[in-house]
Amino acid sequence: MEIIKNPEELQKRALEIRAQGKTIALVPTMGYFHNGHLSLMQTARPKADVLICSLFVNPTQFGPNEDLESYPHDLDRDAALAEKNGVDILFAPDPAKMYHENHSTWVSVPDLTQNLCGASRPIHFRGVATVVTKLFMLAQPNVAVFGQKDWQQLAMIKRMVRDLDIPIDIVSQPIVREESGLALSSRNVYLKEDELAQAPNIRKGLLRLKQQVDDGIVDCEVLKENLKEFYNSEIPLGTIDYIEIVHPDDITPLKKINGPALCAVAVKLISARLIDNILV
Numbered sequence: 001m002e003i004i005k006n007p008e009e010l011q012k013r014a015l016e017i018r019a020q021g022k023t024i025a026l027v028p029t030m031g032y033f034h035n036g037h038l039s040l041m042q043t044a045r046p047k048a049d050v051l052i053c054s055l056f057v058n059p060t061q062f063g064p065n066e067d068l069e070s071y072p073h074d075l076d077r078d079a080a081l082a083e084k085n086g087v088d089i090l091f092a093p094d095p096a097k098m099y100h101e102n103h104s105t106w107v108s109v110p111d112l113t114q115n116l117c118g119a120s121r122p123i124h125f126r127g128v129a130t131v132v133t134k135l136f137m138l139a140q141p142n143v144a145v146f147g148q149k150d151w152q153q154l155a156m157i158k159r160m161v162r163d164l165d166i167p168i169d170i171v172s173q174p175i176v177r178e179e180s181g182l183a184l185s186s187r188n189v190y191l192k193e194d195e196l197a198q199a200p201n202i203r204k205g206l207l208r209l210k211q212q213v214d215d216g217i218v219d220c221e222v223l224k225e226n227l228k229e230f231y232n233s234e235i236p237l238g239t240i241d242y243i244e245i246v247h248p249d250d251i252t253p254l255k256k257i258n259g260p261a262l263c264a265v266a267v268k269l270i271s272a273r274l275i276d277n278i279l280v
C-alpha cells in the first residue's frame with residue numbers, strides 16, 4: 001500500500017490511473033479506524049480496480065468548541081488496518097497542504113443542513129461538503145462509499161452530487177454496532193465506564209420507537225415525546241441534543257408517518273456527543 005501525503009501527488013496518480021482506463025473507489029474518513037470504517041473499505045474494494053482511502057481530520061467541519069485538537073489519531077495503526085482491508089493508496093494529507101492560507105471557496109447544501117446536526121453545528125456541513133468536493137477532485141473516484149450513521153451527511157452528499165452533476169456513484173453502508181447496540185464511532189473512545197453503560201440505550205430507544213410505529217402510532221410528536229421520556233430515564237448522564245423524525249431523502253420534518261421516515265437523534269454524554277438513527 002502506498003501512503004500519499006501531498007494532494008497534488010494524489011491527483012496526479014489518480015489521473016494516471018483513470019487515463020489507463022482503470023476505475024477508482026474512494027472511502028473518505030477521518031481515521032482512527034473501527035469496524036465501521038473497515039466495512040466501508042470492504043464494500044468499496046470489489047467496486048473498482050484501485051481503492052483509495054483518505055484519512056484527514058478536516059478542520060473546517062469542527063466548530064470552535066469542538067474536539068478538533070483531541071480527535072483520536074494513530075496513523076501507523078490505521079495504515080496497517082487499511083492495508084489489511086485492501087486499500088491501495090492511503091491519502092493522509094497535512095491540513096496546511098489541503099487548504100491554502102486564503103482558502104475562500106465553500107460548497108454548501110442549505111436545504112438539507114439546517115436541522116438535526118446542522119442546528120447545533122452551524123458550520124459543520126459546509127466544511128464536510130467542501131472537503132468531500134476537494135477529495136473527489138483529488139482522488140477522481142468513480143464510486144465513493146459513506147456510512148449511514150451520519151445520515152444527514154449522506155443525504156447532503158447525494159444531493160450535492162446530483163445538483164453539481166458530479167459523475168460519482170455514492171454507495172452507502174449500514175451502521176456497524178457493538179454487541180450492545182452502540183453504533184461504532186471513533187469518538188466512543190472518549191466514553192467513561194458509566195457512560196458506556198448508558199450509551200446503548202440510544203439504540204434501545206430507537207428500536208422501541210420503531211416498535212411503536214409498527215404497533216400503529218404514527219403521530220411524530222407522540223413518538224418523539226415517548227423517546228424523550230425513555231432517554232431521560234435510561235440515559236441520566238445524557239442531554240438530548242435533538243430527536244427528529246424526517247424524510248430520509250430531503251431531511252424535512254414529518255408530522256405523521258405514512259411513508260419512508262428516519263428517526264435521527266443526538267445525545268450529549270459527558271465525554272462525547274453521540275448520534276444514531278433508524279429507518280421506520
Ligand code: PAF
Nearest residue numbers: 028029030058128131150
Ligand atoms: O464522515 C466523516 O468521517 C467525515 O465527515 C468525512 C466524510 C470524511 C469528511 O471529512
